[in-house]
Amino acid sequence: MKKNFNDLYSSNLTALTQSFQEACADKDFKKFVYDLNVKEELLEKYTSNLQDAFIEYCNCKNCNGISSCKNIEKGYKYTPIPRERTIDFSYDACKIMNKIIKDNKYKDNLNVFDLNEEIKNASFKDVFKDDKARVPIIKYFKDFIDEYNNNKHPKGLYLHGSFGSGKTYLIASLFNELAKKNIKSTLVYFPDFLVTLKSSFQTDYAEKFNYIKKTPLLLIDDIGAENCSNWSRDEVLGPILQYRMENNLPTFFTSNLTIDELEKSFYITQTGVDKIKAGRIIERIKYLTLQKELISKDRRIK
Ligand code: ADP
Ligand code: MG
Numbered sequence: 001m002k003k004n005f006n007d008l009y010s011s012n013l014t015a016l017t018q019s020f021q022e023a024c025a026d027k028d029f030k031k032f033v034y035d036l037n038v039k040e041e042l043l044e045k046y047t048s049n050l051q052d053a054f055i056e057y058c059n060c061k062n063c064n065g066i067s068s069c070k071n072i073e074k075g076y077k078y079t080p081i082p083r084e085r086t087i088d089f090s091y092d093a094c095k096i097m098n099k100i101i102k103d104n105k106y107k108d109n110l111n112v113f114d115l116n117e118e119i120k121n122a123s124f125k126d127v128f129k130d131d132k133a134r135v136p137i138i139k140y141f142k143d144f145i146d147e148y149n150n151n152k153h154p155k156g157l158y159l160h161g162s163f164g165s166g167k168t169y170l171i172a173s174l175f176n177e178l179a180k181k182n183i184k185s186t187l188v189y190f191p192d193f194l195v196t197l198k199s200s201f202q203t204d205y206a207e208k209f210n211y212i213k214k215t216p217l218l219l220i221d222d223i224g225a226e227n228c229s230n231w232s233r234d235e236v237l238g239p240i241l242q243y244r245m246e247n248n249l250p251t252f253f254t255s256n257l258t259i260d261e262l263e264k265s266f267y268i269t270q271t272g273v274d275k276i277k278a279g280r281i282i283e284r285i286k287y288l289t290l291q292k293e294l295i296s297k298d299r300r301i302k
Contacts (some may be wrong), residue, residue, distance in 0.1 A: 013080050017044055019048075020044040022048045023047050023050070023051055028058075036082045042086070045087075046080070046087045053078045053089060056071045060077055063094075065096070066100070076092060076093055076097060082132060082141070100176065109185065110172070110179055111185070113189065115168070119187060120174045122170075122176055124141075124177050127166075127173055133296045137294060140157065144250075145178065148183075148250065153248040155288060156290075157289055157290055158253045158255070158289040158292070159252070159255075159292050160254070160256065162294075163298060165294045165296035166250050166299050169299075171187070171219045171221075171222075175187065183217065184216050184217070187221055188219065189221045190222055190225070191222060192218050193243050194227075194236065197209065214249070216250075217250050217252070218240075218244065219252040219253070220250065220252070220254075221254050222255065222256070223254070224265050225256065226264045230269045233281060238277075238281060241288065251289065259286065259291055263281075
């Protein structure tokens with residue numbers, strides 16, 4: 001015999017009640033759900049979600065630290081939020097995760113273009129101090145921070161040297177230190193940034209360009225590794241450096257090339273040789289920076 005709608009509805013209700021009652025055989029679960037202070041019929045509708053939330057609640061009660069967190073999203077707890085006619089569920093950060101988020105908030109002051117976001121974790125305390133090559137650079141960083149904090153417009157760094165020696169990491173660690181004092185900075189992987197910028201002619205070109213121009217601290221990473229063109233040299237680099245000189249905005253560079261080699265790399269573009277324009281760029285870099293070398297073993301993980 002066919003069941004009518006009312007029969008179906010009431011048999012579903014009974015099934016819901018039944019599975020809820022079964023779940024409540026666990027006294028701790030029962031206490032967990034009744035503490036939500038909502039009507040039983042509402043609880044019955046969400047038995048399965050409440051059971052999931054209860055598992056995570058228990059995991060948190062037996063917490064042994066974030067690395068051994070058993071919840072589906074490490075550091076987050078599936079949590080019921082009682083509403084008038086429903087129960088919503090959300091993944092809420094636990095106490096430990098909230099502290100981690102708060103302690104890492106300063107990293108938002110670092111903006112990264114075309115570089116791996118991992119670089120935001122570079123920190124002073126992890127800089128290899130055993131390596132003598134780093135000592136003068138660390139000394140320079142200390143002076144930089146003092147002067148910057150005293151509004152003295154210190155010069156940036158032109159840091160050149162061997163591949164993988166830690167140039168980018170070092171500058172990022174300086175920016176991170178200043179980020180803790182809420183100073184904003186930007187790291188741009190220059191060869192890729194040029195490609196990104198070029199492809200944004202129809203969209204947010206001006207926005208990107210102005211952002212880089214005006215960021216309080218700028219790292220132009222791996223300069224000299226780009227495909228130099230009239231556009232990249234005279235329309236991008238030139239005006240950015242000019243603006244930063246006029247406004248005393250500290251600007252950093254890393255490169256595999258010495259400044260003289262960099263100058264030569266700017267001579268030739270697709271339309272010919274222009275030593276004067278190359279020279280103008282180099283003058284600006286020299287004005288903006290102190291030059292230092294970092295030769296060290298390749299730290300990249302193979
Ligand atoms: P470069 O810019 O000179 O080519 P990187 O800064 O990219 O070199 O460093 C090479 C690798 O070594 C990167 O993976 C970087 O994360 C790592 N590295 C460099 N310095 C440190 C450091 N002090 N602590 C931890 N990792 C570092
Ligand atoms: Mg680098």
